[in-house]
């Protein structure tokens with residue numbers, strides 16, 4: 439077992455992490471927005487449902503949610519999910535939608551009512567006000583909390599190992615079982631590098647939106 | 653010609669009666685100043701005109717068309733409200749420009765979304781508006797790069813872009829440093845000269861006296877005094893008005 443074989447083994451594990459990361463983002467960013475609208479809905483039952491959902495998801499460990507998504511379909515409905523990865527993805531999407539929805543809600547509610555009213559007196563529709571006036575201000579406001587949450591997501595993907603998704607730490611653990619401990623520590627480099635890139639990216643976006651203040 | 657007729661408008665927030673039967677009319681090209689002490693209901697009146705609030709009783713008629721009728725309890729449809737709003741424009745105390753757009757984009761946004769005119773028409777009209785408020789050289793500036801007075805002038809141009817029948821101002825200079833109020837008041841005076849019908853809620857007594865055709869003094873939800881600037885400022889009838897003016901001019 440030389441360094442380069444181990445590196446490439448770990449890399450293939452890390453690709454699993456990245457796949458989980460990317461797909462989770464792709465689904466939970468829009469779903470979170472939808473959920474945030476529900477939690478701000480004028481219709482009380484929708485609002486309560488959304489808030490209860492967010493409370494449950496944020497109030498329980500992601501690890502437990504992984505177990506539930508993985509086991510419950512098989513035990514209760516006799517319809518086990520096709521793959522472990524799918525189970526992990528579903529749990530992550532549910533979990534992160536809840537977190538993102540709270541960030542969106544905070545952002546949307548922080549936009550002064552005067553912005554809405556300015557749009558209204560100019561004859562804009564509610565949709566136009568949201569998309570043309572409010573959205574870009576919300577985007578700017580939520581970039582810092584979003585960056586935080588997204589970087590947490592990168593690290594959280596390794597939790598998928600609890601349902602035996604072959605992500606990087608699980609791969610490294612196989613070496614530990616054979617008496618090699620350093621590959622486990624080496625996994626940190628992958629996370630650090632990737633999060634370093636993300637940090638630079640978010641910094642660039644923030645800089646790009648520097649031209650206006652909200 | 654009567655542009656606006658407000659009849660017996662009543663509005664309360666919970667048990668707090670804020671407008672207790674407000675009636676007045678406004679002719680085309682007239683400038684009406686509304687003065688009065690804090691909490692008198694001036695902002696609420698403007699918000700009712702612009703359908704940001706809805707009164708419980710009374711009517712609002714523009715060019716003979718009923719905009720609002722408190723007796724009609726059917727639900728206000730969003731689309732109808734939107735169309736009715738276009739008869740009025742509102743300039744806010746805090747400007748409320750859209751921070752992510754340049755001065756020019758702020759002015760063009762609503763006409764573009766309305767989609768009644770071509771892009772070239774809107775551009776042309778926007779350039780003309782910028783010139784009218786003296787900001788042609790600031791067209792591509794973002795609000796955060798403009799002074800308060802300049803922002804308010806952009807806000808005025810933005811409201812004019814929708815060609816309202818009646819342009820309302822809610823204390824347009826109250827959020828400004830004293831040395832910046834002049835430039836905004838000058839723009840409003842300029843609009844008067846081009847025959848824009850306006851309602852200006854203001855604490856600038858000099859402006860109310862010199863620029864308006866009609867002055868209303870409002871206190872505790874009622875019109876205490878209404879008349880020409882001369883009538884209201886020189887010969888007020890009500891004791892409340894006298895006391896207010898004595899206070900305001902000291």
Ligand SMILES: Nc1ncnc2c1ncn2[C@@H]1O[C@H](COP(=O)(O)OP(=O)(O)OP(=O)(O)O)[C@@H](O)[C@H]1O
Nearest residue numbers: 665666668670688689690691692693694695696697
């Ligand atoms: N959205 C609201 N909910 C409850 N009460 C309100 C609301 N808006 C205004 N009020 C109340 O209505 C009354 C009149 O307020 P309004 O803002 O119309 O007065 P104003 O004449 O504009 O005063 P100012 O000179 O301070 O701007 C006040 O007592 C205020 O507390």
Ligand SMILES: [Mg+2]
Nearest residue numbers: 694695696822
């Ligand atoms: Mg007010």
